[in-house]
Amino acid sequence: MEEKRFSHLRELLVDTKPVDIAEAMEEMGEEAPESTIIVFRLLPKDLAAEVFSYLSTAEQLSIVGALHEKQLKNIVEELNFDDKIDFLEEMPANVVKRILKNVTEEERTLINQFLNYPEYSAGSLMTIEYIDLKKEMTVFEALQHIRTTGVDKETIYTCYVLNETRKLEGIVSLRKLVLAEAHMLIEDLMDEDLINTSTWDDQEEVADLFKKYDLMTLPVVDQEGRLVGIITIDDIVDVIEQENTEDFEKMAALLPGDEEYLDASILTMAKKRLPWLLILMISATFTGSIISRFEDVLQAVVVLAAAIPMLMDTAGNAGNQSSTLVIRGIALGEIELEDYLQVLWKEFRISLLVGLMLGLINFVRMLLIVESSVLVAVTVSFTLSLTVVMAKIFGGLMPIIAKKMKVDPAIMAGPLITTIVDAMALIVYFNMASLILGIH
Amino acid sequence: MEEKRFSHLRELLVDTKPVDIAEAMEEMGEEAPESTIIVFRLLPKDLAAEVFSYLSTAEQLSIVGALHEKQLKNIVEELNFDDKIDFLEEMPANVVKRILKNVTEEERTLINQFLNYPEYSAGSLMTIEYIDLKKEMTVFEALQHIRTTGVDKETIYTCYVLNETRKLEGIVSLRKLVLAEAHMLIEDLMDEDLINTSTWDDQEEVADLFKKYDLMTLPVVDQEGRLVGIITIDDIVDVIEQENTEDFEKMAALLPGDEEYLDASILTMAKKRLPWLLILMISATFTGSIISRFEDVLQAVVVLAAAIPMLMDTAGNAGNQSSTLVIRGIALGEIELEDYLQVLWKEFRISLLVGLMLGLINFVRMLLIVESSVLVAVTVSFTLSLTVVMAKIFGGLMPIIAKKMKVDPAIMAGPLITTIVDAMALIVYFNMASLILGIH
The missing domain is CATH 1.10.357.20 (SLC41 divalent cation transporters, integral membrane domain)
Incomplete structure (x- = not known):
């Protein structure tokens, strides 16, 4: 392969959906593991992170092993917070250590806190990348705030209104903000009668709330009513399939387990x-x-x-x-x-x-x-x-x-x-x- | 019950989630069917329509029977288009006739077209209430367009870019619009590499696309690539559960069916x-x-x-x-x-x-x-x-x-x-x- 072919391949990759790239890499990985690393190195940083989040644990491990310290740091930085947690949960201790070495003190504390939430709990599903507003803001100010902070957020379609102690006071959808007059106050637009869950709730109960109320996102609060994270519907779709698989397994006299059929020993x-x-x-x-x-x-x-x-x-x-x-x-x-x-x-x-x-x-x-x-x-x-x-x-x-x-x-x-x-x-x-x- | 108690009840109801009102009505309905009608009449028009869409077919029928022509017309007008189709699909012919009498010629044609899509097809899941943009629009114009037409749409978070023959040329998220500069052109922002489906595709394939690509909405196009509707994730969650139920039933030597256990004869x-x-x-x-x-x-x-x-x-x-x-x-x-x-x-x-x-x-x-x-x-x-x-x-x-x-x-x-x-x-x-x- 020559330099030219690589740049052509790179152009092709940029136009492909991340999950499709990940799927192709998995298939290649079975026969030619080193070529998956080559493809991965060709990807621009943000796309690489997205592709990475779709890879299987085995493939992630092999890539982590092949990356330099700096490349690894870049990928981890670009990962969505919840994907980062999912990834760290699956990695062996030495890899986790290697990664945590490269993040700020503050983020390390946060990651450790998230890694401690029990599996299958609301805490393990949530992300911290949400938009927070104050009820004294006008619609104009709120939209300004969204424009300046929105790029890295998991979703900007539901915004969370917090007071100075980060207690959740209401939610307001971007839809409402866009359709409202610029001078209106968030306080008058927000929905105070909100459905929420707590970090320790079981994921099955969380999924039931999404199904019952047709939710897109759900805020997770602590005992004092402070917002600690949000759960988004895309993760809930996975939970629903997981819970169904568990039922299928129990009904066929199997102990439920997480691993995919072809991956399990x-x-x-x-x-x-x-x-x-x-x-x-x-x-x-x-x-x-x-x-x-x-x-x-x-x-x-x-x-x-x-x-x-x-x-x-x-x-x-x-x-x-x-x-x-x-x-x-x-x-x-x-x-x-x-x-x-x-x-x-x-x-x-x-x-x-x-x-x-x-x-x-x-x-x-x-x-x-x-x-x-x-x-x-x-x-x-x-x-x-x-x-x-x-x-x-x-x-x-x-x-x-x-x-x-x-x-x-x-x-x-x-x-x-x-x-x-x-x-x-x-x-x-x-x-x-x-x-x-x-x-x- | 006196007039005062009613107005108090009404206030309570307005602060309750529609699905919870529907659930309470179902439970009341078993013992005191007439009181469900009283509760339903207390609801403001838009809330009534939303509650109505959550009711079981049996309860919907009993309410339709008790409403005057004009009240029925109001409810039907307020229903989301996809809920309207779901409702009409379940109603007996005489009720459908009574309802179609009250809609415009144009809407009647559209409803009949939707009622003809096969069950379990993409066509039967979709709604027509989407935002359409043109690629020549600037972000500012697009946001203006959304503000004037967005109120009745099922979602405004994904907008569809159509040419003059309604061919789908790309999609652009509200997120991109909000984060972009006002003078930018839709053409430069839109994503042309889009995932879509056609009206006759099976709902299981549609659900697989949502799961694979973490979609929130999916455009449905006809053979000429013209946009005919969109499917939203909340309906897909129901499809996933339906498909799982079908598998559970087949695996237990049952012919699959739609009716809930307690409702089936x-x-x-x-x-x-x-x-x-x-x-x-x-x-x-x-x-x-x-x-x-x-x-x-x-x-x-x-x-x-x-x-x-x-x-x-x-x-x-x-x-x-x-x-x-x-x-x-x-x-x-x-x-x-x-x-x-x-x-x-x-x-x-x-x-x-x-x-x-x-x-x-x-x-x-x-x-x-x-x-x-x-x-x-x-x-x-x-x-x-x-x-x-x-x-x-x-x-x-x-x-x-x-x-x-x-x-x-x-x-x-x-x-x-x-x-x-x-x-x-x-x-x-x-x-x-x-x-x-x-x-x-």
Whole structure:
């Protein structure tokens, strides 16, 4: 590659979206790590910082390793404050030390304070780059203030009105400022009835506030009502996906974790998977012991064994459907604790309808296709209908009970419900068989 | 209630967030429907429209029924254009007719055009209330234009630069305008390298663009590049939750649907649940026929039957874990089609680790607690390890194969995977038993 080609490449890069450059670098990094450094060095300082914030931790580390002290300092200076914190959180201690060496005393204190906010808290999401106004300002003065201080701010569309002790008194949108007369006072324009959160609040609650009130930004205040930072919607979109992923994982008997599938090590992955598999395996042996207990019934009518997978699977699926709908309803705020009777009544009627349909279809199938005896067909079909009803009521109520007991409803999904309703199904089945077929 | 109490209530309401008023009305509506109408009538026109847009379809219908022609007209006029479309989409034909009677010819045409965009398309998400600028304008002129036309716009933070044929030439943020010098030309400030979408694009793709580029708004253009509307992030947050709900439902063997759990009728709910339950029930009978085929093995060593639930459940759970992680990885863009070999290799190593651990623990358990014979314990434990490996590789690859075949990967989750790996587990089990225990 010659000098000319580089300057051409640089021109191309400047016209490309930062996230697309980052994506291309990640792909290149797999085959030719040194070329990603070359591309990165070609980027102008501000673009480089933006691209850097989109890179994976692994790629960031390899770039940090290749940069000189001064280049690194430039990049870190250009990073948005919240991206800076995210980046430092992921870096090993020696890199953090190397970076903190190069910042001012004041910024170091601030960074350390932010690094101490618990993961998944409002504090860990916020940035300090906001516009602050005073209520005595006129619109004209406020706009002047925004023009002089706005360049480095994460957003200028919502401005925060603070008093001399930095207590948050109100917010005013740039929209209001632009549409108002120049001589009007901020005090008369600002919205005092504001939604806020505190540094220690959970990110899920923060996301719920954004969703409920259609917010773009949310102020974070301390116990004295002083503004400590703001959270912007782009970070909330990531939180929503994170929380959904966590629910998906819990519902599939996985311990939730942060790492992307392709990045996680085999050991991390095994640790995510083993605990629940083990618990559920042990639980399933109890289901097995039910079969042992009714060995004589099975031995008397061996054909009964063939229906076991169908009964267990259908019970599990039916319970799983109900628990998933209720878990999702709770997560989206559509179902509250006090709705449990409604859920019960609803699941009862649906399960009756679905259970009877399935039982009927199975009855016909067994008579016509398998050519079972009527009594065996009755035993299996009746068990099927009954377990669907039990599974659905159980599946619908367990997430609500979990929520009531302050346990995440998401764990009351598929695998756990399946294991329990499997046992239910077998108990009903063998008792029905004893009763209807007269085996003792 | 007296006149005084009403005016007091009204004052209270004006200071309350619209979504909170809507929520309170919904709760009141369950017990005293007429009082919701009274509260609604107390609201000033603009607040009433905002509250109205947050109400459920059922509540909207009951209010529309109680309003006079003129009141209804006022509310509809005040609604944001996209809220108006959402509302009309949900209303029965006679209500739509009643409302369209009251709007101008021009608006009626526009509404009808918007009502025709397919559900879940970019067109159905967009609004027409945006700011348009010309590239010849100066910053001063542009800000003047925003001040005179901005009041009714959904957002003024992103402005769209159009030529005389309404072709989109660039976008410029209010941030840039406010920070720029008054005499500068829009042409020199605008960003021409813009991300856009077309009316027929799927909402999931639109949401992916927002997530990838951290967008606040996205322009929607027609085939000639003319701007037809804009999509804002608040609607995208809803889309993200909708798409996640759809995945949760598909992964729990449910047909996806729009209605909230508590609002959906029993019949709608049964229709959501029955098809997959039926398909999976029929599939599970094949699993059952495997048991029938190996009846002699079971009859020779009845104790083998007791391990069937444990083997089936563990295989299902193991496969389910892998498929869920891969489905989620695909949904979040972390796993691409070409990564299939990586997934295969990863699942192989993890499943070997997890499978061996589970097999070992089970072997010890069977010897010490159940006091099985060594050969039976070997049969069960070896089957367990082997099926975990098979289930995880199968569970990890199926979503990618589905994606390759343009089927939604989400259906390759729990229930379907479980049914298939159950059958695998049994076939391995009985063959192992025949082999190790020497039963023919």
